[in-house]
Amino acid sequence: AQSVTQLDSQVPVFEEAPVELRCNYSSSVSVYLFWYVQYPNQGLQLLLKYLSGSTLVKGINGFEAEFNKSQTSFHLRKPSVHISDTAEYFCAESDQGAQKLVFGQGTRLTINP
Amino acid sequence: DTEVTQTPKHLVMGMTNKKSLKCEQHMGHRAMYWYKQKAKKPPELMFVYSYEKLSINESVPSRFSPECPNSSLLNLHLHALQPEDSALYLCASSQAGTGYNEQFFGPGTRLTVL
Numbered sequence: 001a002q003s004v005t006q007l008d009s010q011v012p013v014f015e016e017a018p019v020e021l022r023c024n025y026s027s028s029v030s031v032y033l034f035w036y037v038q039y040p041n042q043g044l045q046l047l048l049k050y051l052s053g054s055t056l057v058k059g060i061n062g063f064e065a066e067f068n069k070s071q072t073s074f075h076l077r078k079p080s081v082h083i084s085d086t087a088e089y090f091c092a093e094s095d096q097g098a099q100k101l102v103f104g105q106g107t108r109l110t111i112n113p
Numbered sequence: 114d115t116e117v118t119q120t121p122k123h124l125v126m127g128m129t130n131k132k133s134l135k136c137e138q139h140m141g142h143r144a145m146y147w148y149k150q151k152a153k154k155p156p157e158l159m160f161v162y163s164y165e166k167l168s169i170n171e172s173v174p175s176r177f178s179p180e181c182p183n184s185s186l187l188n189l190h191l192h193a194l195q196p197e198d199s200a201l202y203l204c205a206s207s208q209a210g211t212g213y214n215e216q217f218f219g220p221g222t223r224l225t226v227l
Contacts, residue, residue: 041223042220043203090156096213099212100169100212
């Protein structure tokens with residue numbers, strides 16, 4: 001069965017510092033990977049997705065992620081965070097023919113001034 | 114228009130009430146989803162509709178009854194709920210078919226069952 005592991009439940013960082021949110025996936029077949037962000041009291045918004053091709057994926061709000069097949073990872077990075085990046089971040093996977101996303105448990109990113 | 118709308122934003126209901134949640138999208142998507150999200154947890158899939166037909170029911174109790182009247186609308190009818198059903202209910206939509214299609218989420222309905 002597919003599973004997604006987000007290695008950190010909470011990540012506190014200072015404003016303007018870099019951040020990495022870690023995600024490992026389990027699927028051994030063609031996999032599609034997504035990072036979603038959920039701001040307080042809102043729905044989920046797609047940050048970026050990996051379908052195929054270049055392993056470095058750029059998303060919105062200055063985020064990027066790198067697909068690493070050998071390590072089955074899809075870590076999310078941002079070189080300099082802002083207070084407005086405070087949110088819950090979910091990594092998710094899907095595969096060919098699937099109609100559903102498998103979500104990780106989420107990582108709460110807290111930005112301290 | 115890349116928006117999924119949900120009404121109402123908040124709903125408080127008693128255990129004997131009947132209520133409905135509504136979701137609408139005008140992106141031409143043919144797959145629509147209901148999720149339940151408890152605090153500090155990821156969304157849990159409840160139902161998937163593909164081309165207006167129910168394609169996935171994740172063993173959801175019958176007190177939740179989904180309906181897809183047309184390709185733009187998705188309803189979730191609620192009856193005889195329990196306090197543990199209190200949660201954020203999210204609707205999403207996507208192009209139907211394979212798993213590479215991004216899901217667009219609505220803002221959710223926060224449901225409280227007394």
